[in-house]
Amino acid sequence: MRVLVIEDDDAVADGIVDGLADRAIVATRVASGLAGIESAAELHPDLIVLDLGLPDIDGTEVCRRIRATSSVPIIIVSARDEEVDRVVALELGADDYIVKPFGMRELVARIHAITRRTTVGASVSRDDGEGSRLVIDSRARRVLLDGEPVHLTPREFDVVEYLARDRGAVYRRTDILRDVWDTTWFGTAKTLDAHIAAVRKKLGDPAWIESVRGVGFRLGEP
DSSP: OEEEEEOOOHHHHHHHHHHHHTTTOEEEEESSHHHHHHHHHHHOOSEEEEESOOSSSOHHHHHHHHHHHOOOOEEEEESOOOHHHHHHHHHTTOSEEEESSOOHHHHHHHHHHHHHHHHHHHHOOOOOOTTSSEEEETTTTEEEETTEEEOOOHHHHHHHHHHGGGTTOOEEHHHHHHHHSOTTOOOOHHHHHHHHHHHHHHHTOGGGEEEETTTEEEEOOO
16 A cells, blocks of 8 residues: 655654554655645555645645546545545545544554455445446446536545445435444534535536435435
């Protein structure tokens, strides 16, 4: 695995790079947002660890620019612990958010959780879209709407694939958060809402994911 670390604090960056190296994960570190955007395009990392407080441009802008051209998983690490910061980052395409200070065990657990879902999805062929305008291909980890690809982030794909396990069935919010975000996630329901809103926008019709008041969501068909 190749990880790109975008972090301007030398102590934090060295701790992450060394901690990942101890676990046989190769990490490359850059100290600015623009360098991070360039490195993401050149190195094609398997995952990005991104700080928000960068010296040149804000990490949320870095996340937005990377996400515009790549679906690489992005984990935000930041001292900002307000809910609005989490929601904004997730809406821009981040897959996870860790508040500083954090332990290496937590970061590695988050990395493994994201890559595990990707690996499992790639090894299972599921296409429950027969007769539907919306096709979810788990083997290729892609979504097609009317034959055209819909560019989702890894986490957005996980949400759609989860709801597609039983089309029409209602899934509780707590179950989606537990199963999609793994047991290491301690976020709020607003995290899920942000991803649902992003997916609805990309699909062009909110009716694709129906809200069931007081319960959760289900995959629909407009």
